[in-house]
Amino acid sequence: MDLTLLYRGPLSSCDYDCPYCPFAKRRDSTAQLRADRTALDRFTGWVREQREDQLSVLFTPWGEGLVRSWYRRALVDLSHLPQVRRVAIQTNLSCRTDWLADADPEKVALWCTYHPGQTPYDRFLAKTHALSTLGVRFSVGVVGVPDHLEHARRLRAELPEHVYLWVNAAEEHTYTDEQAALWTALDPLFPFSRHPHRSAGMPCRTGESVVSVDGEGTVRRCHFVRAELGNLYDGSYRPALGPKPCPQQVCDCHIGYVHLETLPLYDVFAGGILERVPRTLPERPAPDRPLLPVVPLAAR
Template identity: 70%
Template sequence: MEHLTILYRGPLASCDYDCPYCPFAKRRDTPEQLRADRAALERFTGWVAGRDHRVSVLFTPWGEGLVRSWYRRALVELSRLPHVDRVAIQTNLSHRVSWTSDADPAKLALWATYHPGQVPYERFLGKCRELARAGIRHSVGIVGQPEHLAAARRLRADLPAATYLWVNAAEGRRYDDAEAATWTEIDPLFPVSRRPHTSRGLACRTGESVVSVDGDGTVRRCHFVPSVLGNLYDGSFLGALAPRPCPLDTCDCHIGYVHLEPLGLYDTFAGGVLERIPALLGRSPLPGRPTL
């Protein structure tokens, strides 16, 4: 094995925000649950440290990880390992970002989401500007709800031009062409997110060079396919790694469909697949779709 990308999601399910579109809003983990999450994360970090092949990691917690010291510490420690190519996390940026100064900025990356109504605009923007000044790779995004449009336009105007602002299609929402065009003005790659991708039978990197791992070390091909490939810690997953087509009818989440080979998104996001930062400008990500 030359390189393995891992999407890690431990038991953590608590969040400090109350977004109406999220089932984990304002959920609190018990002290016992937090201790279990910390132990699971430290075990995973130790496993990564002991590898003799290249590894990249994206933390995709149900809750907000960066308010917990063990996630900040894991990101710093993993970024300092010579065989780790990239370590990234999805976050709402509610916590301070000064801790990033301890990490290797060439390897650390943040996938940040702005949630209007949950945080003062200037506070969130200030965090983004602080990351930019520190040279920390990050993308910034927002959910494409109609009530978020003004905030998205303001954010695009205020963010540095080099910061990619992505727009996620709201779950279950249908966008007519005029509405989609409005969001595409903000995020030229919005057409990729607009509709679920037909995926059954398509070649996908998950299950071969990309896997999903939970707090117990259970390995699946991705977060959205429940079948188990084995366990991380006993190595039983290794024999199951192989090219395999997607078994689902559709894939509607970026952390899933970015790995579908026919979409060509590894070219679009070259060097920034985990943190959702596109590299190629002026090239259409999908046939017939708008270009960046």
């Protein structure tokens, strides 16, 4: 069978201090980092041993994984396994990019988030061009807070043309139609992020062909449902796999609602579900009125 694994180990430290993130500038102790590395090694070892399934893996750490050597090694190693269709990770792209030359560019992919104020713009942009040169699949996005709009416009103008720029609605932020139109002019798929999706009782691929795995190997249908299906390493999760309606009232995170069968996103992102890369780059709508000009940030 085809199985997608959303892996989140104990890592919770990050090198950024974004005001909208609860894990900003957290530090893991040496013991915590060692435990995270051990858990990841166990997980990748399990993937190497699989022969019956075709696997896709998305690493979704609470912290920043790619500043840790074991996550970089995991992406390279898993990308070369015949049973792995795709291996991807969510990252702030603060790491170097040269290590990706050792990965299979047909399988490795990055879901990159730009955080204005946390890294020099030119440094981040240069890394996106380096990824393009390496032939690595990736998307780039921002959190849709008002202060990020100008940054996002500049980024869209200067990213490689083929790169999709996504916008995540900011948590607990309400957008007027006028504000939403500004973000939709940059990301035509922003309306999917703007409002939570009613999910209670709705069919969802999680729990059937998509599961969440933590550092202990505990398998759940997704990151947002606490009920356990079993354990990855003893195989006890397998009998629990199957179609199940969503038990949550709403789903408001892309890594969750992308799997809802009531939404068309598997067609939109066909071939790029894990890294958030659409099958074809969505056409950006013309705004009702001209956008403000892109002003170089250095000139502000």
